[in-house]
Amino acid sequence: MKIFIRRTKELEAQIDDYLDKVDRGAMIFVQGLKFYVEDRQDEFEQRYHDLRVLESSGDGLRRLIENELYAHTLIPEWRGDVLGLLESTDRVLNRMSKTLLNFSIEKPNIPPELHALFTDLAAASSSAVENMVKAIRTYFRDLNAVRDFTNKALFFEKESDKISEKVKRIIFQKNIDLSHKNHLRVFAHHIELVADEAEDVCDRVTIAVAKRHE
Amino acid sequence: MIWFFLLSGLFLGWSLGANDASNVFGTAVGTKMIRFKMAAAIASIFVILGAVISGSGATETLETLGSVNALAGSFTVALSAALTIFWMTRAKLTVSTSQAIVGAIVGWNLFTGSPTNLDVLLEIVSTWVMSPVLSGIFAVILFLIFRFFLNKTRIHVLEVDILNRFLLILVGAFGAYSLGANNIANVMGVFVPAAPFRDFVFGSFTFTGTQQLFLLGGVAISVGIFTYSYQVMMTVGHDLFKLTPASALVVVLAQALVLFLFASQGLQHWLLAHGLPALPLVPVSSSQAVVGAVIGIGLVKGARGIHFSILGKISLGWVLTPVLAGLLTFILLYIVKNVFELQVVIH
Numbered sequence: 001m002k003i004f005i006r007r008t009k010e011l012e013a014q015i016d017d018y019l020d021k022v023d024r025g026a027m028i029f030v031q032g033l034k035f036y037v038e039d040r041q042d043e044f045e046q047r048y049h050d051l052r053v054l055e056s057s058g059d060g061l062r063r064l065i066e067n068e069l070y071a072h073t074l075i076p077e078w079r080g081d082v083l084g085l086l087e088s089t090d091r092v093l094n095r096m097s098k099t100l101l102n103f104s105i106e107k108p109n110i111p112p113e114l115h116a117l118f119t120d121l122a123a124a125s126s127s128a129v130e131n132m133v134k135a136i137r138t139y140f141r142d143l144n145a146v147r148d149f150t151n152k153a154l155f156f157e158k159e160s161d162k163i164s165e166k167v168k169r170i171i172f173q174k175n176i177d178l179s180h181k182n183h184l185r186v187f188a189h190h191i192e193l194v195a196d197e198a199e200d201v202c203d204r205v206t207i208a209v210a211k212r213h214e
Numbered sequence: 215m216i217w218f219f220l221l222s223g224l225f226l227g228w229s230l231g232a233n234d235a236s237n238v239f240g241t242a243v244g245t246k247m248i249r250f251k252m253a254a255a256i257a258s259i260f261v262i263l264g265a266v267i268s269g270s271g272a273t274e275t276l277e278t279l280g281s282v283n284a285l286a287g288s289f290t291v292a293l294s295a296a297l298t299i300f301w302m303t304r305a306k307l308t309v310s311t312s313q314a315i316v317g318a319i320v321g322w323n324l325f326t327g328s329p330t331n332l333d334v335l336l337e338i339v340s341t342w343v344m345s346p347v348l349s350g351i352f353a354v355i356l357f358l359i360f361r362f363f364l365n366k367t368r369i370h371v372l373e374v375d376i377l378n379r380f381l382l383i384l385v386g387a388f389g390a391y392s393l394g395a396n397n398i399a400n401v402m403g404v405f406v407p408a409a410p411f412r413d414f415v416f417g418s419f420t421f422t423g424t425q426q427l428f429l430l431g432g433v434a435i436s437v438g439i440f441t442y443s444y445q446v447m448m449t450v451g452h453d454l455f456k457l458t459p460a461s462a463l464v465v466v467l468a469q470a471l472v473l474f475l476f477a478s479q480g481l482q483h484w485l486l487a488h489g490l491p492a493l494p495l496v497p498v499s500s501s502q503a504v505v506g507a508v509i510g511i512g513l514v515k516g517a518r519g520i521h522f523s524i525l526g527k528i529s530l531g532w533v534l535t536p537v538l539a540g541l542l543t544f545i546l547l548y549i550v551k552n553v554f555e556l557q558v559v560i561h
Binding site for chain 1: 369
């Protein structure tokens with residue numbers, strides 16, 4: 001019994017570590033974009049590097065958790081849901097990392113009047129991710145509280161939609177090349193997608209909670 | 215010759231093990247919370263312990279209904295019950311070993327002209343309604359306690375999982391003990407008045423002839439568990455009752471408590487000594503207790519997912535099983551007595 005409890009505690013700690021990584025990833029993401037629009041390239045590149053390292057270690061940890069869950073047939077009833085949550089959360093981390101990668105490679109030229117909006121968009125997406133992480137944490141311990149965080153995550157997802165739409169409208173009203181317009185639109189869309197991925201994870205959490213209430 | 219006569223009882227024991235062990239460990243094994251071999255080993259040990267230690271209470275009640283005192287009669291009664299169960303199972307109708315054996319004993323009474331104690335019969339029939347209702351009430355209370363506890367303590371889902379496994383084994387052992395204590399009367403009860411086993415005395419410990427008979431019956435149940443219950447457990451775990459592990463635990467515990475209440479002489483004495491109402495010691499159906507518990511939990515959850523048609527099927531089984539078993543016993547006793555010229559009653 002003691003061995004089982006120790007192993008369970010270890011696995012709990014690993015899941016918490018993994019979620020910490022996603023949470024930290026969201027903070028690095030918003031910080032990195034802030035440095036990008038402020039043209040602090042070295043600091044931006046450092047944040048991009050940090051996020052990439054975090055994503056890679058997150059992948060390893062996620063696989064370890066999945067193996068543990070399967071090898072010891074833990075939570076057989078909810079294992080599929082938990083694995084689905086971890087994998088879809090991994091997609092959020094990947095999306096943030098890829099977005100910074102695209103900024104690093106393509107270096108879009110963001111007009112100064114859009115700087116604040118791009119930062120706001122990143123902050124809204126990051127908040128959606130942070131609340132998604134909280135929703136997953138509470139799924140493991142307090143089912144009744146999950147809804148509080150999924151609601152917040154959905155609120156920030158809607159916010160990111162609105163900001164993204166505003167950014168795109170401004171872009172296409174500006175007197176710049178169509179290629180430049182498209183380039184900027186794609187980047188706004190990339191940041192918005194982070195919140196969309198977080199929303200998908202929240203939908204999964206909601207269904208997983210309903211299944212445990214059955 | 216006695217071994218041949220005992221065969222029908224052993225067959226009944228085997229089928230009880232094959233079918234009813236799934237009520238104790240079905241969900242745990244079906245949902246892979248516990249490995250089958252471990253579940254089968256625990257179930258076997260505790261079924262035998264329950265049968266040998268606490269099996270006499272319910273058996274005495276069956277004896278007062280009808281004391282089948284000739285081995286050929288016991289053989290025929292047990293065989294009729296077993297065949298009834300076999301046919302009813304093939305017809306996919308809910309069947310209870312307890313109801314089959316009671317019907318068969320009444321059939322023996324009618325054939326041999328022995329009087330049927332109507333008070334005892336009424337008492338037994340009332341437990342067929344009481345046991346699922348009681349199981350449902352226990353399940354509701356236990357479910358609410360469990361839910362309150364889980365909501366308050368906010369334990370991590372992985373810790374709940376470990377706790378659940380541990381409790382499933384503990385409650386499963388108790389369930390198996392109760393099953394053995396309560397249902398051994400169905401398997402071996404009719405052989406008790408006619409069995410020629412002698413008591414063994416080892417110092418201050420006496421291993422009675424009845425206990426030897428119950429040990430045999432318990433072993434037959436164990437063989438049923440090991441050889442045939444796996445498929446039934448997988449069916450219970452996957453198809454019949456889709457329960458969460460916590461609900462499964464509640465169902466098994468509620469059912470085990472009901473079987474124990476209807477089997478324990480110690481508990482009955484304690485209740486009577488304290489001026490409390492005691493339940494009659496009667497073999498009851500573990501399957502019906504499980505159904506009662508599942509319906510109880512379903513009602514707490516707002517009557518979602520309850521198949522009320524199951525109730526109709528159970529009611530049909532309640533009427534059909536004893537009637538069929540009684541009729542079959544009557545016919546088979548006629549054949550055994552007149553064709554094989556065997557004594558089916560000692561006057």
